[in-house]
Each structure stands twice: as structure tokens, then as C-alpha cells.
Amino acid sequence: xxxxxxxxxxxxxxxxxxxxxxxxxxxxxxxxxxxxxxxxxxxxxxxxxxxxxxxxxxxxxxxxxxxxxxxxxxxxxxxxxxxxxxxxxxxxxxxxxxxxxxxxxxxxxxxxxxxxxxxxxxxxxxxxxxxxxxxxxxxxxxxxxxxxxxxxxxxxxxxxxxxxxxxxxxxxx
Amino acid sequence: xxxxxxxxxxxxxxxxxxxxxxxxxxxxxxxxxxxxxxxxxxxxxxxxxxxxxxxxxxxxxxxxxxxxxxx
Numbered sequence: 001x002x003x004x005x006x007x008x009x010x011x012x013x014x015x016x017x018x019x020x021x022x023x024x025x026x027x028x029x030x031x032x033x034x035x036x037x038x039x040x041x042x043x044x045x046x047x048x049x050x051x052x053x054x055x056x057x058x059x060x061x062x063x064x065x066x067x068x069x070x071x072x073x074x075x076x077x078x079x080x081x082x083x084x085x086x087x088x089x090x091x092x093x094x095x096x097x098x099x100x101x102x103x104x105x106x107x108x109x110x111x112x113x114x115x116x117x118x119x120x121x122x123x124x125x126x127x128x129x130x131x132x133x134x135x136x137x138x139x140x141x142x143x144x145x146x147x148x149x150x151x152x153x154x155x156x157x158x159x160x161x162x163x164x165x166x167x168x169x170x171x172x173x
Numbered sequence: 174x175x176x177x178x179x180x181x182x183x184x185x186x187x188x189x190x191x192x193x194x195x196x197x198x199x200x201x202x203x204x205x206x207x208x209x210x211x212x213x214x215x216x217x218x219x220x221x222x223x224x225x226x227x228x229x230x231x232x233x234x235x236x237x238x239x240x241x242x243x244x
Contacts, residue, residue, distance in 0.1 A: 019182075020182040020184075020186075020187050021182050021234065023187070024182055024186070024187060024190050024230070024233060024234040025234045025235070027190050027191070027194050027230060027234070028190075028227070028230040028231050028233075028234040028235075030194055030197075031193065031194055031197050031223075031226060031227045031230045031231075032231070034197040034198070034200070034201045034223060034227075035197075035220070035223040035224050035226075035227045037201055038201060038204055038216065038219050038220045038223050039220050041204065041205070041208050041213075041216060042213075042216040042217060042220050047211075048208060048209055051208060051209045051210070052210070052211035105209065141206065141209065141210060144211070160211075162211070163210045163211055
């Protein structure tokens, strides 16, 4: 008998009724749940929120706004795939355009442009603007990026960009 | 054959099941991250591996005869 049982001789009625086999059966149900979850992901056609959609990567160009509507250092919100697919367009201070899905890769809050980086206000996560990599806070995966072009006097979203796999060093200066 | 209600699994069997469930947790987390990154190609393989692991756990839980002492 372990020491703690001698010190605290509690007699629990349920203690004798939960054996290893019952515990293993419970773990088997847990294991089956994970298998069912993976199966659900496999058969689900609609992409998860914030995830790129490779099946619709050629969705076609979408005109967001006029070229002059987004000045350097500012941002504009838009939807791309459907009304729930919230995205953010940013013109950096260099004049370059970047577009990302707004869904934070941590817990799905909407990121916003703070003038230097994309910020998730829920848990203070930050993403650099060049490629959408997390640079501070709890997020560990980059944002889902969209291809953006300027043509015919407007700003167009022309498709999905593959997620980058190698982080860039943040410019600390 | 249904095991006797009084039979107990061995600690080795219990440990093996715990390891398998930990592998399942890691596998699911990895698959979910990959899907969120748009990589769906690994789903069929991951599902097959997960199903095999679940089959092993179910076999241990339901069919494995008692390997331990009788109370």
C-alpha cells in the first residue's frame, strides 16, 4: 500500500470499479475520435477558416479598389472567396502592396494593420508585412497570403499564394 | 471472446495504449497544421495510419486476454 493511502485512508466506492481495461477502452474511444477527426478533414470540401484554398486558386481576378484609394502606410479590408473570407490589403510605406487573410493563425481573431506590422489584438501576436510570418506573440504559422496586382487603374487580387516555409529574419532596425 | 470482468490488462499493454494515444495527438496536431497551411495531400496517409493505430488500441481494449494477475 502506498504511503499516501496509509496517511489518507479514504475508501472510495468507485475506486475498485475502474480498472485498467475500462481506462484502455476510454483511450480507445479517444483514439477513434482522432481518427474520425482526420477523416472529417479528408472529406470536408470547404477549406478551414483562414486556410488557403488550393482547389480554387484560380478563382479569377477580383478588383478591390482604385489605385489611389490606399495610400502608403494604410490598409483596406475586403472579402475574397465569400463573405466570411475576410482579408486585408496593405500598402507599405515603400509603396508595395500586400494582401493577407485576416484570420490569425493562433486562434482565429482578425488581424489589423498598426502602421508597421499586422497585429492580432486578442493575444498580442504580430506578423511582419513582407511575407506574413509571425514575429511576436503566440502565433507560430504565417498568414495566408493573396497575390495582389496593380493594373488598369485598380488594385486586383489574382489568386492565392503558397504559404512560405522558411522564416525571414525580422529587421530590428 | 469477452474477457472476464475481473481480468486486468498488463502495465505493458496500458503503457502501449498510452503511447499510441500520444502518437494520435501528435498526428492530429500535425495534420491540422498542414491542412491550415493548404497541404491536404497527406490526409489519406494520415487517416490510414490513424485508423491502424485505433485498430490496435481497440484490439488491446476488447480482445487482448488478461496478461496480469487475477485479483
